[in-house]
Amino acid sequence: MNTEVKIAGVSFKNPVTVASGTFGSGMEYSEFVDLNRLGAVTTKGVSNVPWTGNDTPRVCEVYGGMLNAIGLQNPGIEVFKNRDIPFLNKFDTKIIVNVCGKTVEDYLEVVEKLADEPVDMLEINVSCPNVKEGAIAFGQNADALFNITNQIKKIAKQPVVMKLSPNVTRISEMAIAAESAGADAISLINTITGMKIDINRRTFALANKTGGMSGPAIKPVAVRMVYECANAVKIPIIGMGGISNYEDAIEFIMAGATMVSVGAANFVNPNTTIEVIEGIENFMREKNVSDINDLRGCVR
Amino acid sequence: MKISETGKVVSQKEITKGIFDLVISTKIAELSKPGQFVMVYPKDGTTILPRPISIAEVTSGAIRLVYRVVGKGTNEFSGLKAGDAVRLLGSVGNGFPLEKAVGKRAVLMGGGIGVPPILELSKELLASSKIAVLGYRDNDLFLKEDFDKYIEVKVATEGGSAGTRGNVLDVLRAEHIECDVIYACGPMPMLRAIKKYAEEKNIEAFISLEERMACGVGACLGCVVKTKEKDHHSNVNNARICTEGPVFDAREVEI
Ligand SMILES: Cc1cc2nc3c(=O)[nH]c(=O)nc-3n(C[C@H](O)[C@H](O)[C@H](O)COP(=O)(O)OP(=O)(O)OC[C@H]3O[C@@H](n4cnc5c(N)ncnc54)[C@H](O)[C@@H]3O)c2cc1C
Ligand SMILES: Cc1cc2nc3c(=O)[nH]c(=O)nc-3n(C[C@H](O)[C@H](O)[C@H](O)COP(=O)(O)O)c2cc1C
Ligand code: FES
Numbered sequence: 076m077n078t079e080v081k082i083a084g085v086s087f088k089n090p091v092t093v094a095s096g097t098f099g100s101g102m103e104y105s106e107f108v109d110l111n112r113l114g115a116v117t118t119k120g121v122s123n124v125p126w127t128g129n130d131t132p133r134v135c136e137v138y139g140g141m142l143n144a145i146g147l148q149n150p151g152i153e154v155f156k157n158r159d160i161p162f163l164n165k166f167d168t169k170i171i172v173n174v175c176g177k178t179v180e181d182y183l184e185v186v187e188k189l190a191d192e193p194v195d196m197l198e199i200n201v202s203c204p205n206v207k208e209g210a211i212a213f214g215q216n217a218d219a220l221f222n223i224t225n226q227i228k229k230i231a232k233q234p235v236v237m238k239l240s241p242n243v244t245r246i247s248e249m250a251i252a253a254e255s256a257g258a259d260a261i262s263l264i265n266t267i268t269g270m271k272i273d274i275n276r277r278t279f280a281l282a283n284k285t286g287g288m289s290g291p292a293i294k295p296v297a298v299r300m301v302y303e304c305a306n307a308v309k310i311p312i313i314g315m316g317g318i319s320n321y322e323d324a325i326e327f328i329m330a331g332a333t334m335v336s337v338g339a340a341n342f343v344n345p346n347t348t349i350e351v352i353e354g355i356e357n358f359m360r361e362k363n364v365s366d367i368n369d370l371r372g373c374v375r
Numbered sequence: 376m377k378i379s380e381t382g383k384v385v386s387q388k389e390i391t392k393g394i395f396d397l398v399i400s401t402k403i404a405e406l407s408k409p410g411q412f413v414m415v416y417p418k419d420g421t422t423i424l425p426r427p428i429s430i431a432e433v434t435s436g437a438i439r440l441v442y443r444v445v446g447k448g449t450n451e452f453s454g455l456k457a458g459d460a461v462r463l464l465g466s467v468g469n470g471f472p473l474e475k476a477v478g479k480r481a482v483l484m485g486g487g488i489g490v491p492p493i494l495e496l497s498k499e500l501l502a503s504s505k506i507a508v509l510g511y512r513d514n515d516l517f518l519k520e521d522f523d524k525y526i527e528v529k530v531a532t533e534g535g536s537a538g539t540r541g542n543v544l545d546v547l548r549a550e551h552i553e554c555d556v557i558y559a560c561g562p563m564p565m566l567r568a569i570k571k572y573a574e575e576k577n578i579e580a581f582i583s584l585e586e587r588m589a590c591g592v593g594a595c596l597g598c599v600v601k602t603k604e605k606d607h608h609s610n611v612n613n614a615r616i617c618t619e620g621p622v623f624d625a626r627e628v629e630i
Contacts, residue, residue, distance in 0.1 A: 099594035103618075106592070107379050107464075119596075127611045132587045134597035136424045141589060148596045150610030290423050342589045343416070343423045345379050345464065 076359055077366040078352075080114070080333050082311045083234035083259035085195050087114035087169055087334060090367060091324065091352050094289075094315045094338030095120055095173035095198060095238075096145065100159035101166070107345040110166040112352060117336060118159060120175035120200050123184040125151035130282035135271050140290025140317070141339055142269050144283035147175050147200075152188050160192055169195040171236070179213075179223050183230060190232040197233050198313075199223070202240030202265035214240035214265070217252040224256035234259035236313060239304075241267050241293075246300045247307035254308040261304060262313035262336070264297045290339040291317045298330050305331020305372055319347065321354020331372040376406050377467060377592065384459040385437055391517045393444050394488075395453050400437045403465040407433055409473070409496035410560075410583055410622050413440070413465035414591035417448045426452070427588050427617070429492035429560070430466060432521070438465075441491035441518060467591050468621045471558050471581055476502035479555035483526070484543045484569065486510035486561025490518055492583055493560055497526040506552060510543040510561065544572055554578065558622075563630065570625035580625040586616045593618035601629040 078089040092115040098104055101116040110116060128148025135142050149155070155172075163170050172194045176182035186197060201223060202214035213219045224237055237253040239246060241264040253261050266287025271280035297316025304312055314332030318324050319340040327335045340347040355367070364370060382401030390396045403413060407430050414425035426448040432439040444453050455461060473496075481502035485493040490509050497507050507526045509519060514536040522528045530538030531546045539546045542565060546552070559569050560583040573580035586598040599613040604627065606614040614620065614628075 097590075097595060099592075103590070103592045103594035106377055119594075125610045127613060128596065128599070131597075131599060133599070134424075134587050134589045134595065136422060139421050139423065141424060143589070143595070143597065145596050148599070148609065148611065148613060150608075154610045291420065339423065339589070342425070342591075342595065344462075345592070 076356065077368070078356065078359070080367060082196070082333055085169060085234060089114040089352055089355070090328065090334040091348055091355070092117050092171060092313070092334055092336050093341060093348060094336040095200065097338040097341050100155070101163050102159070104341065104345060108348055110163070110168050113168045113348055114334060115169035115171050115195065116163055116166075117171040117198060118155075118163075118173055119149055120147050120173045121149050121152055121155045121185060122147065122175050123152055123181050123188075125149065125154070132281055133283070135280040135286070137269065137271055137288065137292070139292030140288055142271055142281060142286030142288050143266065144281045144286035146283065149175075152185050156188065156192060160194060164193055171196045171198050173198045173200055173238070175200045179226055182223060182227060186227050186231050190230070194233060196236060197231055198236040198238050198262055199227060200238050200265070202238055202242070214249065215243050217248050220249055221252040221256040224253050224258050228257040236260040236262050238265055239263040240265050241296060241300055241316075247303045250304040250308045254310050258310060260311040260313060260333070261308065262315065263304065264293070264300050264316045267293055267296065289317065291319050293317045294323060298326050301327055301332050302330040306375065318351065319343065321351050321358055324351050324355060325358060325370065328367070328370050329372070329374045331375065333371060377464060378402060378406065379464045381460050382463050384455045384457055384461060386457050387455055389453070390441070391515050394517055395442055395444065397440045397442070397452065397455060398434070398437050399440065399461060399463070401463055403463060404433050404436050404438050407438065407466035408470035409499050410471035410492060411466040411468045412492075412621065413438065413463045414467060414588070415440070415448075415452060416462035416464075417451050419447070419451055422447050422451070424589055425464065425591055427467070427591060431491035431494045432498070433495055443488045464591055467617055469619065471496050471583070471622050473500055475579060475581065476500050476505070476556055478503050480553065481505045481556050481558065482547065482552065482554040483507045484510070484557060484559040484561065484565075486543055486565040487512065489559070489561030489565070489583070493558060494518060494521055496558060497522055500558070508543045508546045510565065511537070542568070544568055557581070559583065566625075567630055570630065573625055581622050582625050583621045584616050584623060584628070584630070585621070588617055591617050603627050603629060
């Protein structure tokens with residue numbers, strides 16, 4: 076039975092990774108999860124300088140999901156290089172580094188600083204709804220997305236995955252823009268912008284007022300978007316949004332995803348990733364699927 | 376150390392209106408220190424996040440949680456019966472620094488639902504003297520009898536129906552209690568007042584903070600508090616309450 080998948084020449088032992096920002100740098104969950112079992116670890120967004128992030132409350136629960144407005148707090152690329160990359164390199168898994176910035180130059184600086192680092196892939200977050208400037212603007216305008224993808228591709232030494240925002244009218248247009256600018260892959264979906272009001276305190280549940288929704292409730296939107304993108308582009312897709320179990324993961328794969336990421340479900344059960352990996356293997360055994368790659372896009 | 380485990384309910388009772396006393400047998404009991412907490416996972420799939428609840432007391436192989444029903448999650452927990460399974464992650468957080476009380480006069484302060492988190496501390500703390508000051512809304516003095524077994528107890532109530540009228544700091548003033556170190560858990564206004572009091576008196580205060588949490592393991596960065604100095608892990612002036620906390624030296628946090 077083969078569970079190995081490939082994206083831009085990089086092989087992953089299985090199609091399961093974690094969604095950026097929900098798993099720290101891997102260290103935090105390594106007490107509960109054997110990182111060697113994951114196809115890859117995708118790290119929290121990292122910028123050129125440390126970011127403080129938003130005020131609290133930064134997270135709240137909503138029906139079947141959650142909102143977050145962390146604001147991309149991160150220690151900056153230098154600490155990340157010196158602490159988090161060496162930690163992850165001790166494990167037999169691939170490393171996907173999620174990159175964020177406010178201007179094109181910010182992104183390029185991080186990509187450049189990662190050029191000689193032992194990491195396998197870069198995921199460019201152009202779709203975070205929780206920081207005021209830049210960021211999501213690149214992800215909501217096809218020309219801006221083309222431009223930033225193009226510039227990053229010129230200097231990146233690792234394959235580049237563009238992470239798309241669902242907060243657009245037609246996601247396939249964004250996928251096409253990324254592909255035509257040379258992206259090696261796309262990942263989706265980032266969180267869907269939402270809001271919760273605390274009726275007793277007559278105020279917003281989050282200090283940032285709005286937050287990005289994730290968790291089981293967003294899964295149907297995410298599956299639909301992965302399907303639309305899979306029909307629009309040839310580059311591989313990393314699918315995510317509400318994946319909680321192996322059935323969810325297989326839905327994304329059947330919709331056209333090469334890999335899948337477990338996000339908020341790590342909060343619900345720290346062992347979710349392992350259960351998803353084992354569930355996929357059992358499913359393949361039961362249904363006599365010898366190669367995971369045969370399932371991809373089978374509902375097209 | 377933290378483990379993710381399914382515990383088994385030993386008993387549960389409502390000790391006063393809306394406040395429940397839940398005992399769960401779990402290996403987490405052996406790992407826990409006073410001031411630490413557990414993440415308790417609801418079963419209802421529409422409530423996806425685990426709820427942080429302090430470990431009020433540790434008995435052989437079991438932890439005791441005392442919590443107020445305020446919403447969907449705690450309401451579900453209040454229905455747990457002996458024998459039921461409950462998913463836990465713990466023990467979480469740093470706990471109270473016991474060593475800071477050695478040879479000193481310690482005061483332990485709990486306000487409202489911040490009373491339970493200092494129960495185990497009042498048992499284990501070794502100080503030259505120790506007093507617990509418990510703040511309640513009214514004369515429903517839940518858990519006071521448990522404290523009486525281990526420590527001298529003073530009470531404050533908002534209306535004055537029991538003990539000193541006012542808050543926990545009013546007790547120190549009214550009874551002329553001097554101390555070298557304060558350990559506290561309670562609502563934010565109480566903790567702010569304690570921070571100010573400790574700074575004025577130039578004594579140490581260790582306060583247990585609350586914030587909305589998602590992961591409970593330091594991964595999501597949801598639960599931060601602003602810090603005076605740059606935090607070693609985050610590299611910015613923010614510390615994770617679930618990991619560097621929940622207990623902080625009051626001088627080090629901006630609350
Ligand atoms: C470190 C720590 C220790 C705690 N110890 C205790 C304790 O010993 N006893 C006790 O009664 N309560 C304690 N709390 C508060 C307790 O976590 C909340 O009352 C509980 O999460 C409410 O859940 P709910 O589903 O009933 O309420 P809902 O309002 O329906 O919860 C919705 C969401 O908000 C979160 N939330 C709501 N209130 C709080 C709060 N005050 N703090 C943090 N998150 C909150 C919930 O976890 C959930 O994610 C503690 C909180 C923290 C951070
Ligand atoms: C707390 C939190 C932090 C996140 N941080 C990032 C981030 O730093 N970069 C990023 O590209 N996406 C971030 N995301 C989005 C997730 O990677 C993912 O796209 C989204 O949550 C949908 O997946 P899910 O429903 O499985 O959580 C974050 C999500 C959450 C819940
Ligand atoms: S709750 Fe996630 S970092 Fe503290």
